[in-house]
Amino acid sequence: MTAARTRADACPGALQTHAAADGALARVRVPGGLLTADQLRVLAAAARELGDGGLELTSRGNVQLRGLAEDDVPALGDRLAGAGLLPSATHERVRNVLASTLSGRSGGLVAVRPWVAAFDAGLQADPALAELPGRFLATLDDGRGDVSGLGGDVGLLALDDGVALLLGGTDSGLRTTADDAVDLLLAATRAFLDERTEQGGAAWRLTELADGRARVAARVGMPTAEPVAVPAAPVLGPVGAAEQDDGRIALIGVVPLGRLTADQVELLARLAPEVQVTPWRSVVVPDLAYDRVDDAAVDLHRTGIVFDEASPWLxxxxxxxxxxxxxxxxxxxxxxxxxxxxxxxxxxxxxxxxxxxxxxxxxxxxxxxxxxxxxxxxxxxxxxx
Ligand code: SF4
Incomplete structure (x- = not known):
């Protein structure tokens, strides 16, 4: 346990921006890293007209605009809200949700995109959860083991025979079904706040609480299984072309230093109705027909997006x-x-x-x-x- 914290975290949000040397920095939470084409267009326009012309990808699959004038922050908020990227002003900083890349399209034991939507809705529906720290993180892993090792406070890991509740990155031994998994995750999230209140202080992460994993688990239920080892996060995310279960192709390209230009963001919006940004600062362009893949890859590569596993940019x-x-x-x-x-x-x-x-x-x-x-x-x- 680290020394008890006495102040709230200062993680930036889209409205509660950070004053950087080059202007205000706004972090937009993107649960599961999922962005529609319309949202990409709004972000590209905001980056170009209000920010420094770029969009940064973060290690939690969120996006940032920087170089903003303080006076323009409310206008940015209006644009984001209009695009569904700021559904709650009170909960904007707490919607930190990582989800398995390509879930529901290729591999995995369950499709976690419905979990992303349900967990996000559950967070926003509970006024008490607005008090979560901006650093609190949920991981939703469909069983491929890509996000469970990324330092989540609470998480779900799909197993062959159910779903494990992860607390502080380790298996709690609590089990549930895919249908009830989000309810258990929300219960664990509330239990973190309850335990923090009981202990006092302003812990930002579950593992900062005294005996945090065990005490939060005890508030949620009884372990029913031997804990399993949680897979370590892969050093590199997937890159290149991946065949989806439906025969279509997903292109996964790495964004050097995690910075997209507004032009690149608009190109992504033209290629697919939805893209996924990943914690490895890459973008997934899914659902491409086989005969569109080469052209899409060439167009993206021409702008600097990387598909070569051997590239130093990875x-x-x-x-x-x-x-x-x-x-x-x-x-x-x-x-x-x-x-x-x-x-x-x-x-x-x-x-x-x-x-x-x-x-x-x-x-x-x-x-x-x-x-x-x-x-x-x-x-x-x-x-x-
Ligand atoms: S590590 Fe980089 S971004 Fe962070 S405080 Fe230092 S110079 Fe700034």
Missing amino acids: RVTACAGRPGCAKSLADVRADVVTAVLSGDLPADGARQHWAGCERRCGRPRGDVVDVVATGAGYRVSSTRT
């Missing part, structure tokens, strides 16, 4: 750096681009995260080489988190 992440962050000691992103294009990445191109200071914002979990600006260059070191 292994390099970076924080905002200069000019977006006043703390940064370097223009990290420009330096990463230079290093990638010159074939000059440190550590032989191993998985690496570049940061403008020691905070190392946005660092992926697991084995990652840290490349941290010092003011006189970069320090390269390898640690595990």
